[in-house]
Amino acid sequence: MDHASRILQPLYTSVYSSSDIISTIIAYALITGLLLFWSHLLPFTKMLAGVTVTYLILSTSLFPWDLVQQSMPFLQSFLQMPGRITLIATPFMLLSAALIYDEAAQHTNNLSLQQGLRSAGVLLSVLSLSLCTQNVARSVHTNMKPDTSFAQGIQTYPQNVHTKLQTIAKLQPAFHTRNLGQLIKAADRTVPDYVPVSKKISTDPETYKVVYREYRQNFSEQQHNFRYRAVRGGIQLTWHAKTARSRAVPVVAYQRSILTLNGQPLSTTRLTRHWVGNINVHQHRGRNVLTIRYSSSILTKISKIIGYTAWLIVFLLILLFKTPLGRWVNSLIQARQLAASK
Numbered sequence: 001m002d003h004a005s006r007i008l009q010p011l012y013t014s015v016y017s018s019s020d021i022i023s024t025i026i027a028y029a030l031i032t033g034l035l036l037f038w039s040h041l042l043p044f045t046k047m048l049a050g051v052t053v054t055y056l057i058l059s060t061s062l063f064p065w066d067l068v069q070q071s072m073p074f075l076q077s078f079l080q081m082p083g084r085i086t087l088i089a090t091p092f093m094l095l096s097a098a099l100i101y102d103e104a105a106q107h108t109n110n111l112s113l114q115q116g117l118r119s120a121g122v123l124l125s126v127l128s129l130s131l132c133t134q135n136v137a138r139s140v141h142t143n144m145k146p147d148t149s150f151a152q153g154i155q156t157y158p159q160n161v162h163t164k165l166q167t168i169a170k171l172q173p174a175f176h177t178r179n180l181g182q183l184i185k186a187a188d189r190t191v192p193d194y195v196p197v198s199k200k201i202s203t204d205p206e207t208y209k210v211v212y213r214e215y216r217q218n219f220s221e222q223q224h225n226f227r228y229r230a231v232r233g234g235i236q237l238t239w240h241a242k243t244a245r246s247r248a249v250p251v252v253a254y255q256r257s258i259l260t261l262n263g264q265p266l267s268t269t270r271l272t273r274h275w276v277g278n279i280n281v282h283q284h285r286g287r288n289v290l291t292i293r294y295s296s297s298i299l300t301k302i303s304k305i306i307g308y309t310a311w312l313i314v315f316l317l318i319l320l321f322k323t324p325l326g327r328w329v330n331s332l333i334q335a336r337q338l339a340a341s342k
Helices: 020-036 043-059 065-071 082-108 111-144 168-176 180-186 205-218 220-225 298-322 324-341
Strands: 161-163 187-189 227-231 234-241 246-252 257-261 264-266 278-282 286-294
Touching: 020 043, 020 082, 020 111, 043 082, 082 111, 111 168, 168 180, 205 220, 220 246, 234 246, 246 286
Parallel strands: none
Antiparallel strands: 161 187, 227 234, 234 286, 246 278, 257 264, 257 286
């Protein structure tokens, strides 16, 4: 797959940040330490390292993503960039590698090994920070140059940008104002990655140009005809019409979207849609107000409750074992385990 992670490739080609090489070193150190010191590791460390390696494999081309997409085409638009799974694996990878070598050093009681691991950790941290800083400095220098075009500044093609600004440097004042809406209105990057296009789109560049052009005409270039206002749990579009008729609006309606036009609910199953994703509504003469909200599914709500509950339990356990009562409970458990072993 084109967008798979390259974290397990020793030789990099066309990477955006040279600091990713540090992640590759840590990944191989993690796998090596997991194999060498498996018998010396605690169960939690084994579990965490196993989850980390699973995430790393899923993010790379070692996992047959192409076969998955061919056998399950409905997943194609959801599995565009498996390389992003590396973002989840990275903090687990850092913690797992540190735990593996720390436990290995404690098991051997080798002070030289412990000092060497600490030195290697500091060296890799400093090297990663240095490479990241150079990459950021290079990007800042490019964006501050007066001749850098706006499209170059946001790393896209000129046809994918809808703005009156010619250079990226002219966008800088929008970052230094309390009016956050100024930054949003300054430019629109017309990359319709998650718009529900109703017809199958081939992957050739010419077809993508058609999609981007339709998105720009039906969404970006229509923004000035509407007023936008954030409301509780959604957003409102307001416009004035001289006649009552059907009109296309730059709005996408999903299955669980809740739409209200002039106080009347709209059924998402009966809406007329353009193939690029925007919808048609029947406007009234005069002022029209369209409110868009989204209703989460029961499964999503239950998952959030489970997640919050799990974090609360972890927090309470940390407090319990860090307090005198927690230490007393811990010593009591250890005493019972010692008595049972005898």
